[in-house]
Amino acid sequence: xxxxxxxIAIKSLRRHPLLAAVIIAGIALGIWASTTFTTVRHMFAxxxxxxxxxxxxxxxMDNWDPARPYESNGASGLKIPPQLTYRDSMELIRSSIxxxxxxxxxxxxxxFPDRRVSRPFASPARLCFSDFFPMFEVPFHYGHGWDKxxxxxxxxxxxxxxxxxxxxxxxxxxVGKHIRLGDRDFTIVGVLAPWxxxxxxxxxxxxxxxxxxxxxxxxxxxxxxxLRSFGNTDGWKSAGSTYEDFLASExxxxxxxxxxxxxxxxxxxxxxxDDYVRQQKKSGRFQRPxxxxxxxxxxxxxxxxIVRPQLTAMAVMSVLxxxxxxxxxxxxxxxxxxxxxxxxxxxxxxGARRIDIFxxxxxxxxxxxxxxxxxxxxxxxxxxxxxxxxIANSVHFSLDLEMIxxxxxxxLIAGLLAGVYPAWRVCTVQPAVQLKG
Amino acid sequence: xxxxxxxxxxxxxxxxFALIVLQIAVTLAVVTNAVNMIVAEYxxxxxxxxxxxDNLLFIRSRPFxxxxxxxxxxIASAEADLRALRGIPGVRAVSNTNFLPWQGGGSSxxxxxxxxxxxxxxxxxxxxxxxxxxTLGVKIVSGRDIRDTDIDDDPNSTVSTILIxxxxxxxMFKGKSALGQQIGNDAGTNNIVGVFDPFxxxxxxxxxxxxxxxxxxxxxxxxxxxxxxxxGMLKQVAPMxxxxxxxxxxxxNVELRPIPEVKSQYFTQNQIVIGAMAMVIVLIxxxxxxxxxxxxxxxxxxxxxxxxxxxxxGATKPAIIxxxxxxxxxxxxxxxxxxxxxxxxxxxxxxxxSSGVTxxxxxxxxxxxxxxxxxxxxxxxxxxxxxxxxxxxxxxxx
Numbered sequence: 124x125x126x127x128x129x130x131i132a133i134k135s136l137r138r139h140p141l142l143a144a145v146i147i148a149g150i151a152l153g154i155w156a157s158t159t160f161t162t163v164r165h166m167f168a169x170x171x172x173x174x175x176x177x178x179x180x181x182x183x184m185d186n187w188d189p190a191r192p193y194e195s196n197g198a199s200g201l202k203i204p205p206q207l208t209y210r211d212s213m214e215l216i217r218s219s220i221x222x223x224x225x226x227x228x229x230x231x232x233x234x235f236p237d238r239r240v241s242r243p244f245a246s247p248a249r250l251c252f253s254d255f256f257p258m259f260e261v262p263f264h265y266g267h268g269w270d271k272x273x274x275x276x277x278x279x280x281x282x283x284x285x286x287x288x289x290x291x292x293x294x295x296x297x298v299g300k301h302i303r304l305g306d307r308d309f310t311i312v313g314v315l316a317p318w319x320x321x322x323x324x325x326x327x328x329x330x331x332x333x334x335x336x337x338x339x340x341x342x343x344x345x346x347x348x349x350l351r352s353f354g355n356t357d358g359w360k361s362a363g364s365t366y367e368d369f370l371a372s373e374x375x376x377x378x379x380x381x382x383x384x385x386x387x388x389x390x391x392x393x394x395x396x397d398d399y400v401r402q403q404k405k406s407g408r409f410q411r412p413x414x415x416x417x418x419x420x421x422x423x424x425x426x427x428x429i430v431r432p433q434l435t436a437m438a439v440m441s442v443l444x445x446x447x448x449x450x451x452x453x454x455x456x457x458x459x460x461x462x463x464x465x466x467x468x469x470x471x472x473x474g475a476r477r478i479d480i481f482x483x484x485x486x487x488x489x490x491x492x493x494x495x496x497x498x499x500x501x502x503x504x505x506x507x508x509x510x511x512x513x514i515a516n517s518v519h520f521s522l523d524l525e526m527i528x529x530x531x532x533x534x535l536i537a538g539l540l541a542g543v544y545p546a547w548r549v550c551t552v553q554p555a556v557q558l559k560g
Numbered sequence: 561x562x563x564x565x566x567x568x569x570x571x572x573x574x575x576x577f578a579l580i581v582l583q584i585a586v587t588l589a590v591v592t593n594a595v596n597m598i599v600a601e602y603x604x605x606x607x608x609x610x611x612x613x614d615n616l617l618f619i620r621s622r623p624f625x626x627x628x629x630x631x632x633x634x635i636a637s638a639e640a641d642l643r644a645l646r647g648i649p650g651v652r653a654v655s656n657t658n659f660l661p662w663q664g665g666g667s668s669x670x671x672x673x674x675x676x677x678x679x680x681x682x683x684x685x686x687x688x689x690x691x692x693x694x695t696l697g698v699k700i701v702s703g704r705d706i707r708d709t710d711i712d713d714d715p716n717s718t719v720s721t722i723l724i725x726x727x728x729x730x731x732m733f734k735g736k737s738a739l740g741q742q743i744g745n746d747a748g749t750n751n752i753v754g755v756f757d758p759f760x761x762x763x764x765x766x767x768x769x770x771x772x773x774x775x776x777x778x779x780x781x782x783x784x785x786x787x788x789x790x791x792g793m794l795k796q797v798a799p800m801x802x803x804x805x806x807x808x809x810x811x812x813n814v815e816l817r818p819i820p821e822v823k824s825q826y827f828t829q830n831q832i833v834i835g836a837m838a839m840v841i842v843l844i845x846x847x848x849x850x851x852x853x854x855x856x857x858x859x860x861x862x863x864x865x866x867x868x869x870x871x872x873x874g875a876t877k878p879a880i881i882x883x884x885x886x887x888x889x890x891x892x893x894x895x896x897x898x899x900x901x902x903x904x905x906x907x908x909x910x911x912x913x914s915s916g917v918t919x920x921x922x923x924x925x926x927x928x929x930x931x932x933x934x935x936x937x938x939x940x941x942x943x944x945x946x947x948x949x950x951x952x953x954x955x956x957x958x
Contacts, residue, residue, distance in 0.1 A: 145850065152843055160836065191680060194765060231781065233624040243624035244813055245782070306626070329665060329764075353781070359670065361747040364716050433833050436597060436910050443590050443906075444840055450583040451851040457576060458858040513828060544575065 125486075128479070132487035139459070143491070146455055150495025150537060151502065153448030158503040158522070158530045160441035163510065164434040165526055168424075171324040172260060175382075176420040179258060180389065182379040183418070184211060184400060188359035189410035197426040203416055204357050205328065206375040209345070214399060216252070220392045221381035223258050226342055227251035227325065228377045229354040234338070235303040236291045246287070247353060248304070248338040250345055256282070256313075258382055259325050264288075266298035266313035269341060273312075277343035282313040287337045305348055309340065319519055324420060326378050327427045328355045345370075352376035373408075381417075393417055445537060452491075452541035460484055460549040467549055468557035477550045484546035485539065492538020500530050566887050577891055580855045584895025584931060587848045589902035592919060592927040593910060594837040600917045601830040609661055610758030612697035612788055615652070616819035617798060618660050619645075619785040625811025634779035635713055637809055642689065644808045645787055650797040653695040653788040657688035658778045660786075661696075661761050662823040668767060673732055674742040674749055683728055683770035684763060687778050693723075693756055695788045701726055703739045703754030710753070710775035718748035720774045726757035727769035743772075750774065762826070782812065794818055845934055852938035855891075856884060860946040867946055868953025877947035884943035885936065892935040896928050903927070 136143040170176050185203045187193040192202035207215070212226040232248045255261070256268035265288075269280045281302060288297055297311050323331050344350070349366045358374040383389050396415040403409045418426065467480055500522070507520035522530070570577050621641065627633045638656045645654045660666065672680045690706045693699065703723075710721035722743075729738040738752045750772070759771045778784050789797045798816055805814045824831075860867070867880055907919040 149847060149850070152847065156840060156843070194682065196764070233622075235624065242813065245622035245624065351781075361745075431829070432913075433597070433601075433829065435913050437833065437836055439910060439913065440590055440594060440597075440837070440840055443586060444844060447583055447586050447590070447844055448847055450579055450586070451847050451854075454576070454579050454583070454851050454858075455854045457579075458854055458861075461858075462861070510832060513832060 128483040128486050129490070131483050132490055135463070135487060136490065142455070142459060146452060146459075146491050147495045147498065149448050149452050149455070150492055150534060150541075151498040153445035153537060154496045154499025154530060154534050155502040155506070156441040157438075157445040157533060158500055158526065159506045159510075160434075160437045161529065162503070162507060162522055162526045163520065164430060164438040166321050166520055167434060168430045169523075169525075170421060171320055171322050171424075172420065175258075175260065176324075178382050178384060179420040180381050180383055180392075180417050181420065181423050182207065182215065182381060182396070183416040184396065184409070185411045185414035186211070186373055186375070186409050187411055192411070193357070193359075196428075198428055199426055201414075201416060203414055204375045206355070206357065207377045207379050208373055208375055209370045209377060211399075212377045212379055215379060215396075218392070218395055220383070220388055220395055222384050222388075223254035223382040224380065225252040225255040225258060226377050226379050227255060228352045229326070229336060230345075230350040231353045232304040232338065232340075232348075232350075234287075234291075240291055246338055247336045248340055249336040250342045250350065251339055252342050254382070255325070255339070255380075258380060262316040262318055264314050264316040265296045266311070268339075269312050274341050274343060277341055277347055279307050279309045279344070280312045280341065281309040282315065282339040283311060284315045284335065284337045285317045288314045304338070304340070307348065321519065322424070322429060324424075325380065326354065327423065327429065331427065331429060389417060445533065449537045449541045452537070453544060456488065456542050457545040457548065460545045461552075464549065464552045465557045467552055468554035471552075471554040472558060480550035481546050484549055485542055488538045488542025488546065489535060490538075492534045492536075492541075495538070496531060496534025499534065500527065503530070562883065563886065563890070566883070567890060570887065570890065576855065576858075580851060581891055581895040581898065583848055583851055584892055584935075585899035585902050587844050588896055588899030588924075588927050588931055589906045590844055591841050591930065592903045592923045593906050594841050595923045595926065596907065596917055596919050598834050598837050599920075599923075601833045605827050605830050607760060607762070608758075609760045610696075610698055611661055611819075613661065613819050613823055615789050615791055615794060616661070616695070617787045617789065617794060617801070618817045618819060618822070619787060619801065619805070620815040620817075621783040621785075621805070621812045622815065623782050623812035627811060628782075631713070631715065631779070634783070635777045638689075638777050638779045638783040640808055641783060641785065641805060642691075644804050645785065645801065648797060648800050648804055650789050650793040650800075651787055652790055653691050655688045655690070655692035655695045655786050656777055656779075656783060657686055657692055657695075657773075657786050658784050659686035659688060659692070659761075659773075660784075660817075660822065661819060662826045664762055664826055665764050666761065668763065668765065669745065669747075669772075671732075671743045671745055671750075671772065674744055676732075680745075681728075681732055681770070682765055682767050683724075683772050684761060684767055685772045685774065687774045687776040689777060690775070692773060692786070695786045697788065698756050698758060700754050701757045702737060703752070705754055706773070706775040711777065712775075713777060720748060720750045720776065721753055722750040722775065723754045723756055723773045724752055725759040725769060725771040726755055727759065728771060729755050731770060794820075845930070848931075849934050849938045852888065852935060853942060856888060856939050856942040857945075859887065860884065860942050863946075864949055864953055867949045868951055868956075871949065872951035872954040880947040880949075881940075881943045884946055885939055888935050888939040892931060896931060899931075900924055900928075 183203045183205060184207060186208060187204055193204045195202045216224060216226055228250055230248050230250055231245055233243055234246050235243045253269050253271055253274050264285060268282055273280050288294060292300065297314055300311050302309050302311055318335055323333055323335060354376065356374055356376040360373045362369045362372040362374045381392060383392055393415065397413060400409045400413055400415060504522055511520040642654055642656055645651055667685050668682055669685045670680045670682050672678060690708055693705055706721060706723055724738055732743065738755055741752050742749045744750050760769055762768050802814050802816060903924055904919060
């Protein structure tokens, strides 16, 4: 029966191609708009590390000025500086409670490649611990990150990204090769696969859709290479004049992440932080009321307001647009189906049941819905690529499985809802009335 | 007119007309809120910095030669760069500074009035060499500009010479003059020698109009410059700048960014919202218009015999057209009444879900007028087809 009904449905659509085109275009428009804008919002709102984001926690401590709190515009309203000091990070990293942890910050190094390949150039570089790579699921093409011994000994090893590898080594496996950064020689231990997370979730300050850094080196090289932060820094006190002063100062510039497996671990880590701060208070630091924040990655996304209000507004408007298109569709379908009342009456008089007529028309609606949905999705993919180019930073908007599923679902539902009333109306037409003339 | 019969006829096909009424209502709601959003984003983009943005260029020097590790070398190099830049034809003013307008951020700090009540204020803070005001295109409103003699490159020095923006003067000194006063924190005290105006640079914190300019060089991580060119000369001058700077000192790379590009990137999100919402408005008007055409056509088709009969009895063509226009008028107005309610409801919903601007009643009026026009245009074609129905239809039985 299904194939018979489908055949009739297709035939009926073909008989009035212009009308069918208008109907399909209506659905396509609605699906196009709603898919595009719900996807844009979705890309900002979705979990950047599914499965892991509840286990990764960002650490913040209030080491700010006793005279007045840090002015914070986080969603939680908590007035707490967003990063840690060097000295606190070096103490916290000694805890054995987290199953993985890393301190990290952005600096800048000068890369001296082979002169024949390229002029020296300055490059952002991320200082981090070995756990950074597994914690944020950083994908490797060749090699891997360094190990804990390299962390402890501040070995001169480096991980470079795909673009840098292309530029300096033509894309070959450069593990084991050397690269000069600043005045030191580094050995490459890993090359990343092309990696462009939509949200730079390990450092969500400022421009969180910025590209990841091209070079990664062990955190403990910081004092040896006298590196300073090239990212956001906050301080309420002078950082002193020497580099040693800077490292010992209250300047906040380090992002600190821990991976905690169970709620008991989270509680234990909280206690660890509180105990640490209380002990520091005895030597005159942390003069503000005790305030430590251990917040999951998912909650930090809310905290930073990554999803801008306009995105939600545009998503809502686009779904309403789809609703309007569906209502339009209902009107058009109603007219089209009812115009066919005489033909339907003949079929009914010949013994077709109401349910058959109903099914045939519903199938016709679903065909329209699917056709419109597919066209709408293709248009949407093109539009998303265009928007991605507009927002600079080579950001990559794409339809993931969830969004494609949503688009398919929406088009089927739109087709169904739009068509159910007209289909019902046409199948309840009294055959006798129509056949009389 | 025949409002009574028309209404009764509509009520006989409740669902069909309820659908189009609802569609018009939702259309009004979406269109008015979309216009609302567009105007809000547009207003956001209208804020002026007060600078000569269209003719400004930002230069970043990224050194790699080891000589740059020494401060004296860096400063001498920055000064050499300034001389080189001033010598380029088309360059109007230059400053060695870490200020980059329209970035959405920069650097800031907390300062208080020395000898004041202890209140601390956060303000944007940048270092610049003399020439910064001419580069930005802003004026001194009291006191004097900074001079080369104000610059103290000693890293251990805790006293600087500064200029502050007029809004900061108002904020920190209430009605009084800031000249001769000192503001600072535990990093040092600073002497205010001049006040400038205007200044607007959007910042993460609400300190867009507060600025302190410290007289000094910027070189530690590589020198940075702001260059102002003669009007319209950005494209010609930019390539000359890169060449000249590399020729002056080849131990570094040079990056240029025109300020109009920085500004445009800052407003990208606004532009996307405006573009998207404008598209939605146009599409919705078209879609609902087509819907009205459809409903009216159907209405005409249903009533062919009635039209023929009326024409046979002497009704004129305009009378037929008026009939259908009136029918549409009733439908549209019912839709618009419901639509006004929905518009405010949607506005409220958007306000709670995201941050919304309240709906200006003038947009609602504009939306109503637009949809009236749409209704009339959409109805005309089917109505004219109706008027073309020949009276002889009345006599036909087939």
